[in-house]
Amino acid sequence: xxxxxxxxxxxxxxxxxxxxxxxxxxxxxxxxxxxxxxxxxxxxxxxxxxxxxxxxxxxxxxxxxxxxxxxxxxxxxxxxxxxxxxxxxxxxxxxxxxxxxxxxxxxxxxxxxxxxxxxxxxxxxxxxxxxxxxxxxxxxxxxxxxxxxxxxxxxxxxxxxxxxxxxxxxxxxxxxxxxxxxxxxxxxxxxxxxxxxxxxxxxxxxxxxxxxxxxxxxxxxxxxxxxxxxxxxxxxxxxxxxxxxxxxxxxxxxxxxxxxxxxxxxxxxxxxxxxxxxxxxxxxxxxxxxxxxxxxxxxxxxxxxxxxxxxxxxxxxxxxxxxxxxxxxxxxxxxxxxxxxxxx
Amino acid sequence: xxxxxxxxxxxxxxxxxxxxxxxxxxxxxxxxxxxxxxxxxxxxxxxxxxxxxxxxxxxxxxxxxxxxxxxxxxxxxxxxxxxxxxxxxxxxxxxxxxxxxxxxxxxxxxxxxxxxxxxxxxxxxxxxxxxxxxxxxxxxxxxxxxxxxxxxxxxxxxxxxxxxxxxxxxxxxxxxxxxxxxxxxxxxxxxxxxxxxxxxxxxxxxxxxxxxxxxxxxxxxxxxxxxxxxxxxxxxxxxxxxxxxxxxxxxxxxxxxxxxxxxxxxxxxxxxxxxxxxxxxxxxxxxxxxxxxxxxxxxxxxxxxxxx
Numbered sequence: 021x022x023x024x025x026x027x028x029x030x031x032x033x034x035x036x037x038x039x040x041x042x043x044x045x046x047x048x049x050x051x052x053x054x055x056x057x058x059x060x061x062x063x064x065x066x067x068x069x070x071x072x073x074x075x076x077x078x079x080x081x082x083x084x085x086x087x088x089x090x091x092x093x094x095x096x097x098x099x100x101x102x103x104x105x106x107x108x109x110x111x112x113x114x115x116x117x118x119x120x121x122x123x124x125x126x127x128x129x130x131x132x133x134x135x136x137x138x139x140x141x142x143x144x145x146x147x148x149x150x151x152x153x154x155x156x157x158x159x160x161x162x163x164x165x166x167x168x169x170x171x172x173x174x175x176x177x178x179x180x181x182x183x184x185x186x187x188x189x190x191x192x193x194x195x196x197x198x199x200x201x202x203x204x205x206x207x208x209x210x211x212x213x214x215x216x217x218x219x220x221x222x223x224x225x226x227x228x229x230x231x232x233x234x235x236x237x238x239x240x241x242x243x244x245x246x247x248x249x250x251x252x253x254x255x256x257x258x259x260x261x262x263x264x265x266x267x268x269x270x271x272x273x274x275x276x277x278x279x280x281x282x283x284x285x286x287x288x289x290x291x292x293x294x295x296x297x298x299x300x301x302x303x304x305x306x307x308x309x310x311x312x313x314x315x316x317x318x319x320x321x322x323x324x325x326x327x328x329x330x331x332x333x334x335x336x337x338x339x340x341x342x343x344x345x346x347x348x349x350x351x352x353x354x355x356x357x358x359x360x361x362x363x364x
Numbered sequence: 365x366x367x368x369x370x371x372x373x374x375x376x377x378x379x380x381x382x383x384x385x386x387x388x389x390x391x392x393x394x395x396x397x398x399x400x401x402x403x404x405x406x407x408x409x410x411x412x413x414x415x416x417x418x419x420x421x422x423x424x425x426x427x428x429x430x431x432x433x434x435x436x437x438x439x440x441x442x443x444x445x446x447x448x449x450x451x452x453x454x455x456x457x458x459x460x461x462x463x464x465x466x467x468x469x470x471x472x473x474x475x476x477x478x479x480x481x482x483x484x485x486x487x488x489x490x491x492x493x494x495x496x497x498x499x500x501x502x503x504x505x506x507x508x509x510x511x512x513x514x515x516x517x518x519x520x521x522x523x524x525x526x527x528x529x530x531x532x533x534x535x536x537x538x539x540x541x542x543x544x545x546x547x548x549x550x551x552x553x554x555x556x557x558x559x560x561x562x563x564x565x566x567x568x569x570x571x572x573x574x575x576x577x578x579x580x581x582x583x584x585x586x587x588x589x590x591x592x593x594x595x596x597x598x599x600x601x602x603x604x605x606x607x608x609x610x611x612x613x614x615x616x617x618x619x620x621x622x623x624x625x626x627x628x629x630x631x632x633x634x635x636x637x638x639x640x641x642x643x644x645x646x647x648x649x650x651x652x653x654x655x656x657x658x659x660x661x662x663x664x665x666x667x668x669x670x671x672x
Contacts, residue, residue, distance in 0.1 A: 025535060032542060035573040036549060042566035043553050117492075117560050121399040132635050133399040136430030172405060172490075177430070179405035179490040316411065 058086070060145040060199075061128055063206035066214050076213065079223035080206060083231060087126045088112070090198050093228070099235035100197040101162050111195030114188050118181060127199035129303070137177045139318075140305050144196060147204035147234075148302060148336040151319035156332045156341050158244040159200070159237055165193045175316040201238065205230040248327045253349070255356040263357025266350060272342055274354070282312035282361040302336035309339070315362030326355045369458040373465060374517040376454060380447040380472075381510040385650050387440035388503065393646035395437045396558055397639040400430030401496070407487045410435055415442060441480060444506070448473040451513070465517055472509040475502060493561045500555035501548070504653045511657040520594065521665070533667035536584045540660035543577040547656055550574040554649065558642075564621055571613060578606045578656050585659055598662045602655040609652050612645045 058077040068076055085091035090112060091105040102108060116125070122141035124130040129143035142150065151168065152160040169189050172180035181189065208230035213223060253259065267274045267282075277299070279285040289309055291298050299307040310317065319325050319334065330351050333341030342351065395401050404427055408415045415438060417423065424432040448469075455461050455469040479502055486495030515521055550570035556562025585599025618624035619638055628634040 022531070025538070029542065032546065032573055032577065035569055036546065039549060039553060039566050039569035039573065042563055042569060043549075043556065045563060045566075046561060130631075131399075133403075133430060135632075135635075136398060136400050136428050136433070137403060138426065138428035138431075175411045177400075177403050177405065177428070179402045179487075181490055183489050183491060314412070 060126070060203040060206050061143065062145050062147070062203035063210045066207070066210035068210060068214060072213070072218065075218065075220055076206075076210060076223050076227075079209075079220060079227045080202075082224055083227050084198075084202055084205075090195065092198060092201075093231050093235075095235040096201060096231050096238075099238040100194065100201065102194040102197065107191050107194050108198055110188075111191035111193075111198075114184070114192050115195050118184075119192070122177070127196070133177075139176055140303070141178070143303055144199040145203040146302055146336065147200050147202075147207075149200065150335050150337065151325075152335065153245050153247065153328065154241050154332075155244045155246055156335065156343075159234075159241045161241055161245070162193050162197065165196050166190070169193065169196075171320075173318050174320065176318055197238075201231075201234050205234050208233060246328050246332050248324050248331075248348070252323050253352045255359060259353045259356045260360045262350070263353035263355070263360075266346070266354050267357055271345060272354070277309040277338070278312055279309075282358070284309040284311040299338045301338070307337055307339075312358050312361045321362075323355060323359075326358055327351055330354050330358075367458075367460065369454055369461065370517070371519065373451065373454050373458075373461065373469075374514060374519070376447060376451050377469075377510055377514040377517060380444060380451065381507070381514055381654070383440070383447065384444055384503075384506055384510060385647070385654065388437070388444055388506075389647050389650040390643065391433065391437040391440050392500075392503065393643035394639065395434050396496070396500075396646070397642040398430060398433065398635075400428075400434050401492065402487065402490060403428060403430035403434045405487060405490065407484045408438065415439065438483070441476075441483065445473075445476050445480060448476045462516075465513060468509055468513040468516070472506060472513065475506050475509060479503060479506065492559050496559035497552070497555040497561065500558065501551050504548070504551050504650065507650055507653045508657045511654050512661060515658060515661050532584065532588055533663070536581060536588060536663045537667055539577055539581050539584070540656070540663045543574065543581055543656060544660055546570060546574045546577055547653065551649070551653075558646075564617075571610075574652075575606050575610050578602050578652070578659075581656075581659060581663075582606065585663065595659075595662050595666055598655065598659040602652070602659045605648060605652045605655045609645070609648045612641065612648055616641050616645045 059073070059080060063076065063080070064073075083091075083093050085105070090108040092100065092102055092108065096102075097104070115123075119131075121131045121133045122129070122137065123144070124134065124141075127144035129141045131141065134141050147159070149160040149164060149168070151173070152158075152164040154160060154164070166189055168178070169184075169192055170180060170182045172178045181192075184192070205227065209223070209226040212226045212230070218226075266272050267278075268280060275286055276288045277284075277286040279289075286309065289298060290296075297306040297308060299309070301307050315321065317325065317329070319329050329339070329341075330346070331341055331343050331348075333339045342354075346354070404410050406412075410417070410423060410427065410431060413423070415435075417435070418439075420432045420436065423435055451469045452466075452473050455466040479499065482495055482499045482502065485491060486499055489495065550567065550573070553562055553566040553570045557564060557567045582599045582601075582603030586596050586603070589596030589599060616638075619627075619634075619641060628637065
């Protein structure tokens with residue numbers, strides 16, 4: 021090799037060393053594809069006006085920090101089981117790698133992949149998680165969030181993140197809980213401020229009040245768990261038959277949505293004239309009732325999961341719970357019938 | 365029988381290479397660009413539906429467009445697997461087929477199977493970091509093996525005679541070898557960036573280094589080869605692929621990391637443009653690997669004495 025080649029080879033070697041240095045340095049230039057609003061969708065739906073919105077956003081940031089640097093008031097930290105703000109920061113870093121592409125940078129389900137998936141990813145801004153162990157209208161437990169993160173939502177694009185270390189799952193749970201409470205806090209505070217002129221102090225006062233209210237509801241959630249304990253009643257031909265009767269009855273009218281044979285094609289589902297689905301969820305997305313024959317249950321297919329779905333419904337969706345209508349024995353009969361549909 | 369199989373090995377390896385570049389890289393690139401690798405987290409079925417289901421519209425209606433895209437990528441991988449089995453069968457059937465062909469065909473099949481398993485690991489374990497990066501880099505390994513098989517089994521190659529080496533040819537052999545090393549280092553940097561565990565400076569440094577080396581090799585090969593010779597043709601192809609790739613790289617940087625982020629306000633349009641550019645960047649990257657491999661093999665073959 022001539023001198024010129026040796027020099028070029030030396031230059032290439034030096035470039036490779038620099039490249040290796042950067043390569044080993046790891047992640048450092050992840051783009052946030054969208055910055056998102058300073059507020060949640062829940063607050064933006066309120067009519068605070070441009071000036072009021074700016075004051076309100078500052079008040080919220082005083083208590084909750086920004087999306088990039090989240091923090092929680094101490095009462096909410098305690099209620100949500102969040103160790104400290106550093107835990108939220110670590111959760112945010114994992115969120116950007118694992119969750120952002122679907123759930124978006126602020127949890128508004130506006131990530132780049134969201135539009136390509138059915139069902140759409142969940143927006144956390146309304147403070148509602150679909151599949152929980154708690155009663156209708158009650159916030160989820162940390163365990164509910166951890167279960168969804170670890171196990172995913174079966175038969176959807178929400179994969180299992182069970183491979184993450186326990187500490188990373190807990191950090192993600194904390195960040196998810198942070199996003200879940202911001203919506204309800206902002207909505208409650210903004211509702212209280214709407215219609216009257218307000219300044220920074222009033223805004224901050226309302227945000228603190230709303231935070232205290234939401235903290236209370238999360239603290240009490242543990243008392244509101246629907247926990248059908250084993251031994252579960254045995255599935256018999258009689259219990260399946262009773263479940264079928266209930267399924268078709270006017271009292272419960274499961275067939276109205278799920279169809280008489282459980283195929284998810286009941287008369288209340290589809291409008292043949294417009295050629296569209298009629299049911300919508302809290303997030304405005306079309307809802308297709310489960311084809312119960314397929315045995316694919318998003319909230320889990322264990323007996324206790326099905327019991328909770330029938331008893332308490334699926335939060336944020338037209339699937340109501342029948343706790344007020346059915347006795348626990350009748351709920352079990354329906355569960356047995358649904359199991360029989362899936363395993364003919 | 366054996367002699368009749370010789371041209372078929374070349375033809376099938378060319379078809380497999382074309383399918384790998386257009387289908388696997390095109391669709392795989394689109395899957396990563398739109399981040400729908402986990403559109404359905406089951407493997408090899410789609411939530412109970414068969415891999416050999418061709419109702420893309422129905423899949424899109426049931427699970428979203430992303431699921432349809434991911435499904436077609438998996439199907440294209442299965443197609444490459446079938447073609448690779450065919451290549452091995454062809455090589456095994458002919459007694460006079462050189463052992464180097466057989467080795468390459470077997471190595472390619474093994475790598476394709478490994479790729480399928482890594483794809484499964486990436487989905488089932490939801491491991492986008494290690495699984496995604498290794499899957500992306502090894503895909504270029506398949507390209508290298510297929511280009512190798514296509515070149516050594518080509519009729520022109522079988523008849524080509526080695527040429528005497530001189531200082532210039534020794535330079536070309538050295539730099540194509542160095543270029544392959546830098547190319548794969550750059551692929552690792554690019555894959556880690558795409559799968560969110562790397563950073564842009566690493567890809568920038570390795571990318572510029574690889575582009576510089578291969579552009580130089582292309583110019584050198586054009587100068588060394590007679591007009592219309594395979595060496596000159598390979599040099600021109602490598603140069604064209606590298607130039608296109610650098611231009612696309614600048615475009616991708618502008619839109620995704622650079623000032624172009626602010627140019628398109630509509631998120632839908634921006635997402636689409638980003639995805640198209642990034643996918644083409646990946647596709648041309650595979651073409652760079654293919655043309656670079658072809659040039660490296662051509663140079664090593666032509667100037668065997670220089671390489672020894």
